Amino acid sequence: MIGRGWARTVIADLVRHWRHFAAASVGIVLGVAALTFFLALGFQVREILLVRVFPADHLEVAPKAADLDLFALRIDLGRDALDAAAIEALASIDGVTVVYPKMRLTVPALASGGGGLLGSEMQTEIVADGIDPALVAEEVGTAFREVDGGQSSVRCTRDADCGGDAYCGRVAGNSERVCRPFIPVLVSPYVVELYNGAFRRAYDLPKLNPDALVGLTFEMAFGASTFRPAAGPPIRERMRFVGVSNMAIPLGVTLPLGHVRRLNMVLDSPAAGERYHSAILEIGDPDLLPQVVNGVEKLGLEVRDRGVRRAAFVTAIVIAVLGLVGIVLIAVAAAHIMHVFYLVVMVRRREIGLLRAVGARRTDIRRLLVSEAAAVGLAAGLVGVAAGVAAGAVADRLAASRLPDFPFKPESFFDFSPWLLASVIVLAVAACVLGALPPAHRAAAGDPAEALAGR
Amino acid sequence: MIRLENLRKRYPGAEIDVLRGIDLVVEDHDFLSLVGRSGSGKTTLLNIIGGLDRAFEGEGCIAGLDLRALADAEISDFRNRVVGHVFQAYHLLDHLTCGENVALAALFTRGETRRDASWIRSRADELLDAVGLPGAGARRPSTLSGGERQRIAIARALFNRPQILLCDEPTGNLDIETGREVVDLLSTLHREHEVTIIAATHDEGIAAASQRVLRLRDGCLDDGHGGER
Numbered sequence: 001m002i003g004r005g006w007a008r009t010v011i012a013d014l015v016r017h018w019r020h021f022a023a024a025s026v027g028i029v030l031g032v033a034a035l036t037f038f039l040a041l042g043f044q045v046r047e048i049l050l051v052r053v054f055p056a057d058h059l060e061v062a063p064k065a066a067d068l069d070l071f072a073l074r075i076d077l078g079r080d081a082l083d084a085a086a087i088e089a090l091a092s093i094d095g096v097t098v099v100y101p102k103m104r105l106t107v108p109a110l111a112s113g114g115g116g117l118l119g120s121e122m123q124t125e126i127v128a129d130g131i132d133p134a135l136v137a138e139e140v141g142t143a144f145r146e147v148d149g150g151q152s153s154v155r156c157t158r159d160a161d162c163g164g165d166a167y168c169g170r171v172a173g174n175s176e177r178v179c180r181p182f183i184p185v186l187v188s189p190y191v192v193e194l195y196n197g198a199f200r201r202a203y204d205l206p207k208l209n210p211d212a213l214v215g216l217t218f219e220m221a222f223g224a225s226t227f228r229p230a231a232g233p234p235i236r237e238r239m240r241f242v243g244v245s246n247m248a249i250p251l252g253v254t255l256p257l258g259h260v261r262r263l264n265m266v267l268d269s270p271a272a273g274e275r276y277h278s279a280i281l282e283i284g285d286p287d288l289l290p291q292v293v294n295g296v297e298k299l300g301l302e303v304r305d306r307g308v309r310r311a312a313f314v315t316a317i318v319i320a321v322l323g324l325v326g327i328v329l330i331a332v333a334a335a336h337i338m339h340v341f342y343l344v345v346m347v348r349r350r351e352i353g354l355l356r357a358v359g360a361r362r363t364d365i366r367r368l369l370v371s372e373a374a375a376v377g378l379a380a381g382l383v384g385v386a387a388g389v390a391a392g393a394v395a396d397r398l399a400a401s402r403l404p405d406f407p408f409k410p411e412s413f414f415d416f417s418p419w420l421l422a423s424v425i426v427l428a429v430a431a432c433v434l435g436a437l438p439p440a441h442r443a444a445a446g447d448p449a450e451a452l453a454g455r
Numbered sequence: 456m457i458r459l460e461n462l463r464k465r466y467p468g469a470e471i472d473v474l475r476g477i478d479l480v481v482e483d484h485d486f487l488s489l490v491g492r493s494g495s496g497k498t499t500l501l502n503i504i505g506g507l508d509r510a511f512e513g514e515g516c517i518a519g520l521d522l523r524a525l526a527d528a529e530i531s532d533f534r535n536r537v538v539g540h541v542f543q544a545y546h547l548l549d550h551l552t553c554g555e556n557v558a559l560a561a562l563f564t565r566g567e568t569r570r571d572a573s574w575i576r577s578r579a580d581e582l583l584d585a586v587g588l589p590g591a592g593a594r595r596p597s598t599l600s601g602g603e604r605q606r607i608a609i610a611r612a613l614f615n616r617p618q619i620l621l622c623d624e625p626t627g628n629l630d631i632e633t634g635r636e637v638v639d640l641l642s643t644l645h646r647e648h649e650v651t652i653i654a655a656t657h658d659e660g661i662a663a664a665s666q667r668v669l670r671l672r673d674g675c676l677d678d679g680h681g682g683e684r
Contacts, residue, residue: 009562018551066673354546358611359535361564362527449507452499452546 017344021372025380025432027311027333034383035326036421037391037414042319044415049311059246059289060102061090061296062278062302086299093295095288100135100247100275103260104128107267108225111239111253113218118205121318125226125253128185130260134185135280141245144216146258147181147199153178167217167238182217182240185255186248190403194251199403216241220253223267235263247280278304330431337435341373345443352443352452362444370433371441377432381425388424389416406435456586457481457504457619457651464499464674473499473675474511478552481653483618486645488662491671497655498623504653505538505621506530518618520608535563537569538652539612543624547596547605547611554579554592557610564615582610585647602633609640613648620644622654626661638664 006174082090082101091099105128112123118183133145156168162179169180192210200207217240224234231406237252248254265273275419283292345352352365360368392414399413426430462477465668481487482513489497496591503515506522509530518537521633525533534540547556557579561570583591586606594647596604605625612620622641635668638660645652654661662668670677 012550350546352550354548355559355563356531357534357540357546358504358560359531359615361531361563364531380509447508447510449499449502452507452542 003416010368010375013348013368013372014375016073016311017347020340020344020347021376024337024374025383026348027336028330028377028380028428028432029384029387031326031329031331031333031431032381032424033387033391034329035323035427035432036385036388036424037395038322038326038415039319039420039424040302040388040392040414040416042315043417043420044410044413046312046315047415048410049315054153057283059283059292059296061281061301062276062304064130064300065301066452081277082173082279082301083275084303085131087276087279088302089299090281090296091293093281093299095283095285095292095295096281097284098282100132100280100282101257102278102280103130103257103264103273103275104277105130105182105222105255105260106272107223110221110224110226110228110234111218114216117213117216122224124195126220127249128220128255128325129249129252129277129415130255130257131247132257136245136247136283139245139247140186143242144184144256146256169236169238172235180237183220183237183255183259184242185239185253186243186245187241187253188248188250189244189249190250191245191252193242197409210244213241214243222263224251235267235332241270246305250391293330327427334435337373337376337432341369341436341439342442345369345439348452349443349446349451352446353453356448357452365444366437366440367444369436373432373440374429375400375437378425380432381428384420384428385424389421392416456483456517458514458516459504462500462503462511462513462515464496464508464511473674474503477513477674477676479669481651484645484649484651486642486652486665488665488668489653489655489671490657490668491677493599495671496674497671501514501621501623501653501655503541503610504619506534507540507588514539517682522623529564532565533574533606536568536615537617538621539615539617540672541605541608541612541620541625543627543630544595545601545608547604549574549595549597551593551596552592553583553588553596553599553607556590556596556607557582557592557614559611560614568615579610582613583607583624585613585644586610601629601635602636604630605633605637606640609637609644613644613650615649616652619651621651622656622661624656624658625654626656626658634658635660 061082063082085282087099087101090096109126109128110123111126112121115121133142136144139146155176156162159167162168166179168177168178171180175388189210192208192213195205195275196207217238219236219238221234221236224230261273281292281296283289296303313449352360355368356366363400394413396412396414400411403409457480459477459479461481462474463472464474465472467527473494477500489500490498494636495633503511503522506517506519506525507522518535520529520533520537522530522533541591548559551559554576558575561575561578564570580589580592583589586609588603588606588610591599591603592605594677595613606630609620609622609625620641625641626637629637638658641652641654642664644650652665654665656662
């Protein structure tokens with residue numbers, strides 16, 4: 001059967017037998033809706049876990065812990081730092097494109113400020129580390145960069161004298177005010193989520209928009225602590241918040257690596273400026289992740305995946321199970337389609353005999369019925385996808401109104417990507433076509449004379 | 456030309472042959488009536504000649520084609536272009552218009568004889584005129600009388616200008632007057648379209664209009680009643 005007449009005949013047949021086909025497509029609609037809903041949910045959860053909570057394209061490596069618990073104390077018997085040789089060895093592992101060493105601040109620090117945003121000044125002990133600005137260059141741009149924290153000769157009386165990237169302050173041991181650069185800092189999304197999800201409730205503080213925090217300044221006193229007296233005069237500097245990054249320390253602030261190195265050398269010891277506490281490995285191809293992990297373990301180091309492998313495994317299992325549920329539903333629906341098409345073929349036996357009598361080939365009959373099944377699958381797929389998306393929207397609304405805020409709570413729990421929707425529709429069409437193949441084959445193989453006689 | 460030699464046919468599960476050694480030659484442009492009681496094998500013989508039933512023994516050569524040797528595509532093209540069928544029950548598709556019913560064979564016409572939509576519409580209108588139903592192309596078969604439906608079925612059978620028109624009890628569902636009109640139509644078509652007509656019938660009118668009458672009795676052609684008119 002060829003040409004426009006084919007399409008018209010298919011449409012006419014669909015209209016004529018719409019009750020049969022509507023009944024047949026109920027199962028497909030339900031299966032497609034369930035598959036769309038569950039897969040979109042699974043993919044979104046995976047996205048949140050593997051991209052936002054546990055980024056999988058970077059791997060943090062640290063010396064292997066060898067702790068000994070002794071009463072209330074845990075004694076660290078392993079090595080505590082990575083040296084330059086270890087960094088070089090990591091860089092030579094296949095699959096590792098770049099190694100970014102990280103250095104902890106080895107002296108205590110106090111942070112204070114936030115009055116303009118929170119309504120009152122806050123002061124807290126804080127931990128810090130340093131990373132290479134190149135690691136986050138794509139994420140936060142050039143705002144996070146190494147700055148010259150040395151002695152400035154530009155005298156000033158107020159901040160406005162120093163331009164936008166510096167402030168007017170004193171250097172320790174010097175009574176004159178000079179222009180000093182703001183030290184750029186990053187925080188982890190954990191910090192923001194922890195604040196918005198829990199901390200702010202305890203202190204009745206406003207919810208913060210991470211983007212609006214950029215530019216916020218606060219003061220840090222390095223070498224100072226509320227727990228013990230400072231060994232020497234602290235170094236006071238003003239910090240400027242320049243962005244949120246997964247590469248930042250989970251709880252604390254992250255500074256440019258060179259600045260932390262200088263602070264460690266000045267306030268702790270020269271050797272403290274040569275010890276890295278961990279390193280971030282950039283992995284070019286995520287498929288090489290297991291190979292890289294093996295290479296790291298061979299060096300006697302361990303991967304701090306912060307749950308990435310478990311998260312990947314769990315989400316893969318959950319997606320597979322939910323997908324399987326939807327596929328089973330569609331398979332059952334395909335069996336139903338097959339039965340309905342057997343019925344349709346029986347009802348249309350004389351008609352099929354007539355088509356054979358006027359010249360239809362067996363392939364024409366098969367194509368006619370399969371085309372009708374594909375059209376049913378397409379319609380059922382579209383309706384099913386619409387139902388799945390609608391169910392997702394309802395679930396999102398319920399989640400927004402009924403679920404409490406929690407870290408990384410997304411605006412939508414569903415990732416209805418175009419390729420997912422298209423794939424599910426293609427699956428629905430394929431299921432209907434497969435279901436219709438046996439009855440189509442039987443109809444095509446039938447004897448036209450017997451079909452016309454109704455035998 | 457139609458040439459059947461020692462044609463035998465037995466339906467699955469049956470104990471006797473429905474056709475028992477039929478020898479028949481039908482020249483081009485002949486008008487042949489097959490008469491006989493119900494169950495004598497008339498419809499079976501028409502189905503074999505029309506390529507609808509190929510489960511037979513013996514020789515069946517129609518228009519130079521050995522029917523049993525043809526592949527599905529070839530026998531389908533044979534049914535599409537060489538023969539036209541007219542059935543007692545009309546077998547019109549009610550979800551299509553009369554024009555679409557008439558042009559049904561065009562859906563399956565392939566190769567050089569395939570025509571465009573305007574030619575198909577024009578041909579359908581021409582045939583509707585020829586069967587005395589001008590302007591009926593847009594109507595549904597369900598709105599027509601029995602005689603009109605059979606005219607549509609005849610027009611459908613003639614769409615691809617077949618060499619052979621096979622009519623199985625074409626007046627069987629019609630009253631006498633309407634049946635006579637259909638017989639007149641067949642006679643006219645035979646004359647004007649130079650088509651070979653084989654009609655299985657109980658209708659004396661058709662038998663009278665035909666050039667030859669052959670009687671089938673228990674699966675055999677009865678020579679005592681067959682002959683030239």
